[in-house]
Amino acid sequence: MEMGTKPGDEAREARWRGWMASAQEGDAQAYERLLRELLPVLRAFVARRLGDPTAAEDVVQTTLLSIHRARHTYRPERPFGPWWRAIARHAVIDAARARARRPREVSLEDFELPSRDELPGEREELSPDLARALAELPPRQREAVELLHVHGLSVAEAAHRAGVTPGALKVRAHRGYRALRLRLGKATR
Amino acid sequence: MRPEASERLIQDLARDVQPVIRVPRLRVVGGLVAMVGAAAVALTVLASEGLRENLGSLLRTTPGFTATLAGLVLGALGGVAAALGASIPGRAGVERGGLTLLAVAALLALVAGPLLLLWQASGASPPFARDLDCLRGAWLTGFAPAAVVAWFVVRAAPHRPGLALGLGIAGAVALGALVRATTCPFAGTRHLLLGHAMAPLLAAVVVAPILVWLRRRRGPRS
Numbered sequence: 001m002e003m004g005t006k007p008g009d010e011a012r013e014a015r016w017r018g019w020m021a022s023a024q025e026g027d028a029q030a031y032e033r034l035l036r037e038l039l040p041v042l043r044a045f046v047a048r049r050l051g052d053p054t055a056a057e058d059v060v061q062t063t064l065l066s067i068h069r070a071r072h073t074y075r076p077e078r079p080f081g082p083w084w085r086a087i088a089r090h091a092v093i094d095a096a097r098a099r100a101r102r103p104r105e106v107s108l109e110d111f112e113l114p115s116r117d118e119l120p121g122e123r124e125e126l127s128p129d130l131a132r133a134l135a136e137l138p139p140r141q142r143e144a145v146e147l148l149h150v151h152g153l154s155v156a157e158a159a160h161r162a163g164v165t166p167g168a169l170k171v172r173a174h175r176g177y178r179a180l181r182l183r184l185g186k187a188t189r
Numbered sequence: 190m191r192p193e194a195s196e197r198l199i200q201d202l203a204r205d206v207q208p209v210i211r212v213p214r215l216r217v218v219g220g221l222v223a224m225v226g227a228a229a230v231a232l233t234v235l236a237s238e239g240l241r242e243n244l245g246s247l248l249r250t251t252p253g254f255t256a257t258l259a260g261l262v263l264g265a266l267g268g269v270a271a272a273l274g275a276s277i278p279g280r281a282g283v284e285r286g287g288l289t290l291l292a293v294a295a296l297l298a299l300v301a302g303p304l305l306l307l308w309q310a311s312g313a314s315p316p317f318a319r320d321l322d323c324l325r326g327a328w329l330t331g332f333a334p335a336a337v338v339a340w341f342v343v344r345a346a347p348h349r350p351g352l353a354l355g356l357g358i359a360g361a362v363a364l365g366a367l368v369r370a371t372t373c374p375f376a377g378t379r380h381l382l383l384g385h386a387m388a389p390l391l392a393a394v395v396v397a398p399i400l401v402w403l404r405r406r407r408g409p410r411s
Contacts, residue, residue, distance in 0.1 A: 024209050032203035039195060061198050068202045070346035072209035073277050082279035090278075090348040154194035160201065 012037070013081055021076040035064060042088060049092045055099070061156030062166055063091040098167070133183040141176030144169050215273045215283060218341050222269055226334040226361065230368045233330045237372035244371055253306030257381050260298025261367035264389055267291035268360020272338050275353040276345035287356070294363070298386040306378040314377025323369050323384030328392055331358075331365030335392070343404055350404055355397035359389040 016034055023031035042063060047056045066087045074083050134142055140162075147158035147169075159169040213221075234240065241247075247254045271287025274280040314320070338357030347353035366388040370381070 023206055024211060026206060026208035028203045028206050031206045032199060035199040035202065036196075039199065057195060061195050064195065064198055064202060066346075068205075070278055073212050073346045075211060075214060078279065082281075084278075086278035086281065154198075157194045157198045157201075160198060 013079060016080045017076055020071070020074055020080055024071060024074065024076075035067075038084065039064075042084070045085065045088050046092055049089070050095065052099075055095060058155055058166070059088075059091050059095045061154055061160075062095070063088045065156060065160055066091055129184060130180075133180050136183060137176050137179055141172050141179060144172035145176040145180065148173055212277065212341070212345050215277065215280065218273055218337070219269065222334050222337050222361070225337050226265075226364050229330050229333045230364065233326070233365070233368045234372060240371050241374055247376060251306070251309060251376065253302045253304070253309055253378070254376055254381065256297045256305055257302030257386050258367060258370060260294045260296070260302060260386065261363045261370065261389075262294075263290045264294035264298060264363035265360050265367060267294055268356050268358075268363055268389065269334070269338055270360075272342060272353050272357030272360060275349070275356065276342045276347045278346065278348075287360075291356070291359070299382070299390075302386060303378055303382045306376075306381060314380040315375045317383075319375060320380055320384040323366075323373050323375075323380070324388050324391070326369045326373075327362055327366035327385065327388035329365065330368055331362035331389075331392065334364060335361035335396075337361075339400060343400070351397050351401040354400045355393040358396050358400075359393040362392040363389040 016037070019027075019030040019034035023034060039060070043056065043060055046059045046063065047053060050056050050059060063084075067084060070087060074080065134145065137145065143162055144158065147153050147161055148155065151158075153161065155166045155169060159166040162169055162172075164172075248258070267287045267290025269287070271284050271291055274283030274285070274287055335358045338361055339354060342350065342353045342357055366385045369388075370385045373384070375381075375384075
């Protein structure tokens, strides 16, 4: 246990270690309990380091996915805190680097494309032009656009559903938006 | 961003959760690398018909040679430790310790050793082909321990896989270069630098990117 921790923290640490060990054996309930209890702590951790509340939730979700992918690397005889914090710290660093590298590319809102109001929850409600343009997209680009703007998922969640990294999903969505804009532009001319 | 998406993600992840096989303890992996490394060293010494005859006197009278060998010892320990520490979240202490050893090793083997050898004018280097022989020998001896480290790194979850693989390969090949330096009959400055001290660095630079590429190919589709 680290210096300066409170008795409540120790109890929580022991509880999380137990849940994580059970999750490694396939216990879905223990895993869900662990992630739910971890979520507010993780949010605070990320928000404090990232300094950008709008980007924080994406990093939180990326961290949850990383925890899921790296769960076989946790050893129950070791403390859980440093393990998850290391994963979260790396996610924050990656996010900060990505933002510094391409500050405009990562923002999906930069694309002047159909807003969520224009793209309502169900496919049947799309305008015929838009539905046709969407249907003509390559399957991967269509999936990315649909997950983000039709189903309203976050980047991390959409990436998880599509089985790709958040960066790859953003690239697919970007290409999809560009193709949609071209097709819609032609259709309205 | 929508906080409720995180809640949904948690549900999905919990629904997907399957039993996993934990990675072995770092101590166990370190022990395995040491055992495989010791076997590779023993085989190399046997194949070379023993250590060089003047090893004792070289160590006593040639500080540059001693510094290079000390650098390779520290490089082997530091490289492997740093690679193992970098592969598991929350083991930054092991990684930092390994990197510190590696920095001292580089200073000894790549800077202090060659400078001292130059200053002492410690004999002529053999033809360049001999440098390549020793380089190849160091790589061959380091192959088995490097394979163990690479297996662990690929199985674990390093934040920077290329760096972790590079460190591990450098450490394992430093062991190979060390044993090669104790069996090779030459001691010239250029030969010690190119044939021995630089073998770990070259191996890391050449092999790590290839392994990273292979790891990406078998990773999640993008």
